[in-house]
Amino acid sequence: MTPRFSFSLHMTDGKARSGIISTPRGEIRTPAFMPVGTAATVKAMMPESVRATGADVLLGNTYHLMLRPTAERIDRLGGLHKFMNWERPILTDSGGFQVMSLAELRKLTEEGVSFRSHIDGSKHMLTPERSMEIQRLLGSDIVMCFDECPALPASHERIAESMRLSMRWAARSRDAFGDRPGHALFGIQQGGDEEDLRGESAEALRAIGFDGYAVGGLAVGEGQEVMFQVLDYAPDMLPADKPRYLMGVGKPDDIVGAVKRGIDMMDCVLPSRSGRTGQAFTRRGVVNIKNARHQEDPRPLDEGCSCPACRNYSRAYLHHVFRAQEIISSMLLTWHNLHYYQELMQGMREAIAEGRFAAWESTFHAERARGDIDPL
Template identity: 60%
Template sequence: MNLPNHFELLATDGAARTGRLTTPHGVVHTPAFMPVGTAGAMKGMHWREVRDAGADIVLGNTYHLMLRPGAERIAALGGLQAFTGWNGPMLTDSGGFQVMSLSDLRKVSEKAVTFRSHIDGAKVELSPERSIEVQRLLGADIAMQMDECVRLPAGRDDIERAMRLSLRWAERSKRAFETAPDGYMLFGIVQGGDIPEMRHVSARELVEIGFHGYAIGGLAVGEPQAVMLSMIEETAPALPVDRPRYLMGVGTPEDLMEAVARGIDMFDCVLPTRNGRHGMAFTRFGQINLRNARHADDPRPLDEESEWPSARNISRAYLHHLVRSGETLGAMLLSEINVAYYQHLMRGMREAIAGGTFETFQKQTRAGWARGDIAPR
């Protein structure tokens, strides 16, 4: 390991961990959930609400930001934090996943991925070196190596080819990151699909290259939850105990709790805001679909004991009305309620791990979800 470590492991409870990651823009308490501000904005939320909800760190997307408004423009305007007004820790992904998922016309070579912009059709080349350059221009506290992610199920040959290419790109990404200022971090990404031995090879070789932290990629891309959890169990023990572990693109509250129980420290997912825009609320009683007609006359809030004012003070009837009327306010309120619940869940896990009561916390949380949305009085 030849890179400085900015992560402090504070406590463990079984495989679950809680720690502190220090970045140039502040401290991240783990386990941490990163709300996704894809194009430099959190859909339906102001940054102050994201901060007030308890988020230490957010995610920006290299692919979208390099296409619009452009990395060089953002750098000239002071970097992503100054440009957006977030002014806190920020992680950027490499852009590779969006190239694979959004661009119909793309070509993968040893050198780079060439694709057509989904905005204007312009031809763009994204190499590991350019990905790191863009992320450095954006000023992300944590950058990700360029990798190739294949959707599951996939053939063994395709999984191995992408994993090997990602390892070669990891080496190039690290070399490109060498001039970054002290305190900024680069994470490697373990690939290997749903094949344990591929995951082991990828993890081992990434650790030999040496990164500030390690992500598990290529999951939550079509496989059942049991497969995802199995791959975490295969991969996490192969990663350094003293480095942060990041499960990319995950997931539901149940996914988060299961992954934390297996040693994962960081997460990101669009579910809180995406589901909020579609009338779904995440609560300690599980998911509640505010589109359902049974909420039309329900004066109760979503959770009268919630710390978040919108969940505690606004009636289900009003939320139902907003959602069914297509009012933007409905999506905004449910997005902030969902992000706040995710942060509440993460804080609860951190406190339980620190207190040695994580198993009890899991049981109590699941009991709340199983209780479900109780009928109006």
């Protein structure tokens, strides 16, 4: 018999929660940060290096993979885990957000979204049923409902219309997903920054019934203050005994603020994308390695960090290889950033387990407020 997908909540400290999501491919410690492997790779990283940073789960992208190399080809080659050499859990998003943000000439109807590929202009139709089929072909462990996500700010009427369409699509996603032991389907709460619509969305999702619930429609331009205002109430509307996933977030202080408000899972391209553009996240804030102040500095990025970039290389070297556009620059800075993010999650898990989250959080903010070490 296939092991089931399950979630056990171990400790809470205020609204912050720590627990374990169990899947047939391994456990995911929560709160969890998922590195983004858009096109079946976390850019500039080997899968074993991503695992070495402490990641338990990766995110794959339905929209990008359906266009290239196609879900059908990945299925013929043994599924996404085998294809990309990652044996641990994978969550795939539904493709809805990318269709809205990347695709050309898209047309939204009750049925779904028809669009032209941003790669070659070919025509495609993405519906809840097709999204479920693609994610089944990929073989992901956690599947996301197909939804529509309006950019904020938007009118109450526009957000309501979009949310209700997403709830009808959620019911169709549930039907199309069917019974797949060992795989999970997550519903996505919508409603923008409108509390009444978030409540209506949560009620609709609970009535359908899912293995986990995401808070969608945030980090789409509304700013941290509005996001936190929504997170003050939105996670509480979702079942406490299921994982809660905040999609597409974010910066380190966004993540800490989200965990404080009851979120269990997050994903974001930021640590890997920033690594490629010369930005490093450290305990003392963001370091821009391209700045001239680093060119003679023999010290590590962060002397308290045990990643290969900090253990084996100086700021001067990292500055040089970034300026020279050497590939090792992306490799080392991405590894460092992913290591920092996973260390952040581990710190929060331990603090919640020991009932000292508030103290941990104030230390986190105080350290960042100090800013980078003084130049030599």
